[in-house]
Amino acid sequence: MAKSTDQDKKVLHNLGYAQELSRRMSGFSNFAISFSIICILAGGISSFPAAFNSTGGGGAFIGWLVGGFFSLMVALSMGQIASAYPTAGGLYHWASILAGKFWGWFAAWFNLLGLLFVVASVDVFLYVVFFKDLLLGATLGIDTSSFTIWHQHAFVIVALVTQGLLNHYGIGITTKVTDLSGYLILALTVIFIIALFAFSPVALDFSRLVTFSNLTGVDGPGGGVIPIVAPSTFAAFFFGLIYVMYTITGFDASGHTSEETHDAQVNVPKGMWTSVFYSWIFGLVMVAAFVLTMPSIEEGAAAGFGSFFYMWSASLMPAWLKIALAVGFVIVNYICALAGLTSTSRMMFAFARDGGLPASKLLSHVSTQYRTPTYAIWTGVVLAFITTLTGIIGVALGLQGVDIFLVLATGCAVFLYISYAIPVIAGFFAEGKTWTTKGPFNLGGLSKPIALISGLGVLLLSTTGFFPPNVPVFYLTIGMIIILPILWVAGINKTFEGVPTGDKIRERQKMIAEIEAKYKD
Template sequence: MSEERLDDDAKLLASIGYKQELSRRMSAFSNFAISFSIICILAGGISAFPSALGAGGGASIGLGWLVGACFAGLVAAGMAQIASAYPTAGGLYHWGSILGGKGFGWTAAWFNLLGLVFVTASVNFGVYDPFFKSLFLPALGVDTSSFGFWHQTLFIAGVTLSQALLNHLGIRLTTRLTDLSGYLIFVVAISLIISLLIFSPVPLDFGRLFTLTNFTGMEGSAWPQHDSVIVVFLLGLLLTIYTITGFDASAHTAEETKNAAANVPKGIMNAVFWSALFGYIMVCTFILVMPNLTDGVKQGLGFLDALLGSVPPWLKLVLATGILVCNYLCGLACVTSASRMTYAFARDGGLPFSNSLKQVHDTHKTPVNAIWTAAVAAIIATLYGDAFLVLATGCAVLLYISYIMPTAAGIWAEGRTWTHKGPFNLGALSKVIAVLATLGGLVLVWVGVQPPNDKVLYLIVALGLVLLALWWGLGVRNSFQGPPSLNKTMR
């Protein structure tokens, strides 16, 4: 990449009001890989699979995944167009502020930041269980039945702090690992699919994928009893919501990506497309090789261990190791994304202790205080006992709220205050896609706040909105200036 291109990136960033401080080393593939690593079909596609199976059975997979992926794709397309125009770290915060005003952007920032903390926590919770405790160690013959709270807490803390250290040491090291993750997810997912199909104990019945069976209220199902077929089908979308999320990481690392205006939207769209495609093949395979769907519901998170019981022990260990490593690298990418959002928001004075959180290391050129703060916050979020379902649904709800806020604001701003677009331009379809993305995102948010998650998530969202409103009204609206571009002529 030429110095001229690097200068162009720095000039574009300066026109938005920021100085190039972070190290711009990420290629187009690296930008794709970090979002692809966070989406990680081997994380959410496995850990959230029981939530879909326990809703509408095979149809929640064969049809539900496709519907959810279409919704996610629309949201991603709306985000990608805005990211192409404003390629900055902490993108959703800037977009919301530029398109909807600083108060709107400030609120979007808090939803996004909390969602990123929750997604880091949920991924690393999943690294522990089911992937380390219930899959990897048993494949080695280790009995984990006596493992308790402190095993869980110390393991998750160790994993998260190690990911923070890798981020601390520089974007080059982190990029190399997330690049590896991009390739490894493909290899492990394909190997898992082929292995399960080869050693399947049952004949493949593709009709399962389109047969809706109401498993809500049954033993092992995450959902209470529902009689409405439509509601049951929509509940199954949680699998896709949780899996295909986190693609805002491409935007959060925009200031570390070369030719960001073109490569960031490509990273977002490619990560969603390839995750949707390979994820669909993988989750459909789970349904096809499962001896009995009712038993699969009862097995919960143990369903994959049961499916791998038909493959040779050595192969099970290889696959378990690959899945564990992919999930660790997924958590690494989550820490990267959360810390860049923290840094970007603090840079404009949007967080407590902003002067400290916006500091960039002189040598490593990474936002070190933001990295460690995001990591510690994620660890704290996992201390709530068996928190996975709450963390998973919470991150999906919070992130999708933050995703659709700038997209919705863009519907009104486009052609008025928003006249500049980047290389990725939806053209005449722009407002249509924005409206569909907003509606689709709202459907996904509605799914996330259904029982049994409703009380906790409503409390988080409602309490959060009340606290934000009080904080804003008690003086932040006067001291917080928002992104520098708000005080300049719109580009």
């Protein structure tokens, strides 16, 4: 382990950075943090209506199959880049090296906003979908109709503060929790799938998995989940792809924890693509179980946003098993947001140490006692909570109830995947030219074809998040595309230091030694 740590530190020094964070994560831990953020028992449940209520069983099952394939291609492309540049900056650092300082800065803001939306949306869904509606309401039969928005705010504050504390007191604690989550997600998923089939109220009809119907429209058979009427079944299917995009995302966490992972050049790309692969496969079987064990596709679709709850309530599972599963779902969703905050804080730390954020000196501070970016962690907590308050804006725009937070979830998927596309596409053009040195994880002759597939696929799939009820995401995306270049030209290009390259790396070696002298290994 000491040998790999020395090599990791040497690689980091060659990239111009000091080893400030504590390198305590194993290969499994790196996998587990991305697997925990993806958490198919989070988005795979909460966003199920996005696909099922657009085109039925085929939309959910085939949509997961198609969308998951593109996510895997993206993870492979990102993993190859991460193997060459294993730093906490992740997308920001890679885009800077491969495409230039502006594109790195541009990708950083989309990545940061997407990560904040991850934490905010997961914690809100943790309360609304899993704690209040599933555990208390659908499983324990408790009347939650008197619960107000203040109950939600109080719950989210407690969740965020405790997630902040776990992150504050060291990556060792966070790693133990996310490692547990990795095993727990797998175990719960397998038990859930077996239970759904074993206690199915109907005989299995596999034709459901390849049957498509256009269920869109505010008064359509899909319960108004997709409020506009899609011009064709294919268009409706396309809208529903946001389901898998929201669920299988956040795997850049493996990159953001590069500087805390042993043998990072090998374990980071492996953690990235394997977390996506296993989520894709297990998620596909889980989605099939949802569709196949639903008493009636038509009644499930008519339930609108309650389509999952219709299936859950109809299952003949014993009450004790439903309670155990629901409690497990609450736990893994909590850890999903915890891992999201870890990723967010590391990204903020890395961006700040290169002068990319206001109060960069403060946000790049690392505690000498806990070896964590404490100010970045708590800034992430505050910003994530503020993000959950965007529901107020949603009400002003005419959105009601959980729709508001589906918009939040959609924004998370769109912004993260845009930030993923930038270094992947940049790598496609830079490979063999300005990018000639790769890490141990090398896609070889498949590198460019995979990059092309993932880059174009991401840009296309991102547009699925621009249609009603997610129009605010479109406006925000266009706003950022316009405003960020204006800010850059207006002066950011002169003040932003960016990632160290060339002579700057050599000049920083003395400073690196001074920084590392503050920490006890």
